[in-house]
Amino acid sequence: MRIDVLTIFPEYLEPLRAALLGKAIDKKLISVDVHDLRDYTHDVHKAVDDSPYGGGPGMVMKPQVWGEALDTVCAPEADGTLPRLIVPTPAGRPFTQEMAREYATLPWLAFACGRYEGIDQRVVDDSAGRMQVDEVSIGDYVLVGGEVAVLVMVEAVARLLPGVLGNPASAEQDSFSDGLLEGPSYTRPEVWRDLAVPSVLRSGNHKLIDRWRRDQALERTFHRRPELLDRLGDDQLDKHDRAL
Numbered sequence: 001m002r003i004d005v006l007t008i009f010p011e012y013l014e015p016l017r018a019a020l021l022g023k024a025i026d027k028k029l030i031s032v033d034v035h036d037l038r039d040y041t042h043d044v045h046k047a048v049d050d051s052p053y054g055g056g057p058g059m060v061m062k063p064q065v066w067g068e069a070l071d072t073v074c075a076p077e078a079d080g081t082l083p084r085l086i087v088p089t090p091a092g093r094p095f096t097q098e099m100a101r102e103y104a105t106l107p108w109l110a111f112a113c114g115r116y117e118g119i120d121q122r123v124v125d126d127s128a129g130r131m132q133v134d135e136v137s138i139g140d141y142v143l144v145g146g147e148v149a150v151l152v153m154v155e156a157v158a159r160l161l162p163g164v165l166g167n168p169a170s171a172e173q174d175s176f177s178d179g180l181l182e183g184p185s186y187t188r189p190e191v192w193r194d195l196a197v198p199s200v201l202r203s204g205n206h207k208l209i210d211r212w213r214r215d216q217a218l219e220r221t222f223h224r225r226p227e228l229l230d231r232l233g234d235d236q237l238d239k240h241d242r243a244l
């Protein structure tokens, strides 16, 4: 997978080169190129923003700079391949594990990191004429820019790529893979600060353990994210689940 990131703060993306993702880059499972948006300015101040039409607080990122940057970075490859352009924004469609799984099937992702009050909308509208553009939110809060959201999405996607995780099983069994939150996890010691590991987990009875874990996941989901239960298909809850 090819990943390009356009930003005015390239250093914000350095964490992508550490640890697990760094190894995935070394193994050439992914390539990550970070591009400084200011390289596409032509004035002495390297201006990337301007006042908003219609007034209001803050500044908006200039379309010309973004247009030149995207024309260069997202130019079609020799075989015509174009990237999925992902624009992090509080106004975007919520990022989900399902979207991460979709993105993990794509050959090329390009991320446009906005700052200030965001990017002139015409940049999205113009790009949408050439490639699929997804405006995506990673949560209902406002950051200072899109870079942190890119770190979140790249990690969520890259961990799904074959060879990135040491133990692929955990990618399948992680939260949301069955539509529920994961329940609690425990490791040694058996008792820590007078707190014991639930005895069922030490019983060796894997049918019982699986049942207990499912019950814990259902209970946690019911209390923390009840709306996830509404999304479950009828076939996904057995009569024991419904009795809880």
Ligand SMILES: NCc1ccc(-c2ccccc2)nc1
Residues within 6 Å of the ligand: 088, 089, 090, 091, 113, 114, 115, 116, 117, 118, 136, 137, 138, 139, 140, 141, 142, 143, 144, 145, 146, 149
């Ligand atoms: N949904 C998280 C998120 C994503 C992006 C931004 C953001 C803030 C300022 C400028 C550009 C993007 N804020 C929150």
